[in-house]
Amino acid sequence: xxxxxxxxxxxxxxxxxxxxxxxxxxxxxRGELPVVMGRLIDQVEDPMLKAALENPVNPNEPKGxxxxxTRDTILPKLQKSQYVDLLKGKDPPIQVTEVGLAFIxxxxxxxxxxxxxxxxxxxxxxxxxxxxxxxxxxxxxxxxSYQERTRxxxxxxxxxxxRSQTVAVDPTTVPVSFALAxxxxxxxxIAFSTSLAxxxxxxxxxxxxSNAAIxxxxxxxxxxxxxxEAGEHWPQNGPRPPSEAMxxxxxxxxxxxxxxxxxxxxxDFAACRAFLDEHASRHAMKAEDGSKTTTRKNRSPxxxxxxxxxxxxxxxxxxxxxxxxxxxxxxxxxxxxxxPTQPSG
Numbered sequence: 001x002x003x004x005x006x007x008x009x010x011x012x013x014x015x016x017x018x019x020x021x022x023x024x025x026x027x028x029x030r031g032e033l034p035v036v037m038g039r040l041i042d043q044v045e046d047p048m049l050k051a052a053l054e055n056p057v058n059p060n061e062p063k064g065x066x067x068x069x070t071r072d073t074i075l076p077k078l079q080k081s082q083y084v085d086l087l088k089g090k091d092p093p094i095q096v097t098e099v100g101l102a103f104i105x106x107x108x109x110x111x112x113x114x115x116x117x118x119x120x121x122x123x124x125x126x127x128x129x130x131x132x133x134x135x136x137x138x139x140x141x142x143x144x145s146y147q148e149r150t151r152x153x154x155x156x157x158x159x160x161x162x163r164s165q166t167v168a169v170d171p172t173t174v175p176v177s178f179a180l181a182x183x184x185x186x187x188x189x190i191a192f193s194t195s196l197a198x199x200x201x202x203x204x205x206x207x208x209x210s211n212a213a214i215x216x217x218x219x220x221x222x223x224x225x226x227x228x229e230a231g232e233h234w235p236q237n238g239p240r241p242p243s244e245a246m247x248x249x250x251x252x253x254x255x256x257x258x259x260x261x262x263x264x265x266x267x268d269f270a271a272c273r274a275f276l277d278e279h280a281s282r283h284a285m286k287a288e289d290g291s292k293t294t295t296r297k298n299r300s301p302x303x304x305x306x307x308x309x310x311x312x313x314x315x316x317x318x319x320x321x322x323x324x325x326x327x328x329x330x331x332x333x334x335x336x337x338x339x340p341t342q343p344s345g
Contacts, residue, residue: 027093030086033072040121049118055125057132063125065117102167110164111157125155135312186217187280188249188273193218195245242272251277 003012028036036043041053041062053063066074075094078084083100086092096104107115110163126146135137187192188208197204198220208215242250247266254261257279264271 027087027095029089029091029093032070033075033092033094037071037074038062038065038068040064040117044118053121063121065121066124074135106164106167111160114157154237182213184210185212186277188246188276189215189219189281191242191276192246193251195243195249196222199245240267240269241267246272246276250275250279270308 034101039062044050044053055062065071071225075084078100079086079101082097083103085095085097087095104115126142126149130139130142131147135311185208189212193204193208193215196202196219202222204212207220208218242265246269250265250272251261253276259279262271262275265275266272
């Protein structure tokens, strides 16, 4: 470049536009997470923050998040809380879930200092300084100061959470546990979901009739909207009324089982649901018993009169052995010939 002075005129020889796209940083893997937590100083660019994270006692071990003993337990806790997922691979990268993103946004909005990694590292470093005191009096003084700062911090956190609003998360993005995923929904839940979908013109999610988590998510998402759209408001101090589909289904079950339909099912959502859960399960058991009875009646007399003992399949080798002993391949004789060493009767 030639020497250029301020306010000196110039003329561009050529102009062009380059289109480029930045790439996101590479994801941290499962094996790298403890290292990154311990070397938090490498993730900070501010010189003042870098100086705050330095450890004058041991420069090779700067201040970080947690300790060497606790860093390996952080990831399983994040997975159990459904904040992160592990992608595929020998050293799988860590991906933040929708629940984790909502939690991060809520922490940054409600209590930013609590989610600041540098602040957390400094807070934990203060705790470690208590153990480095040379005298008992100095350790007690540091511990008292630490307790006072912790008490003020917790009180501030409680107040911030009390003033905050509830975080809304799409239930379809929340992963479910295996135990809940394998549990089927009740007959009442399926009937309520079917009626709700028909009234609102919705399509039932795939797996709703076999997965309780999917069915519960569908009801939690659409049942409150149904009540508000239909104008079915109830007082805050009174019971929630059930839907028309629930009442119709309850009365049909009562007529089928020959029981009296309680009056509360028409006014109390909880009572109606309890009635449906009880008698819908009885209906399923009755249908299953009826199918077993029908199967037993359709069995042939020959099968019904068989001995309870299992018949043994006779291989060719077994048949030859029976024939050599003087038996029959169709059935063994119960009487055995007298042994040569014993007198016959």
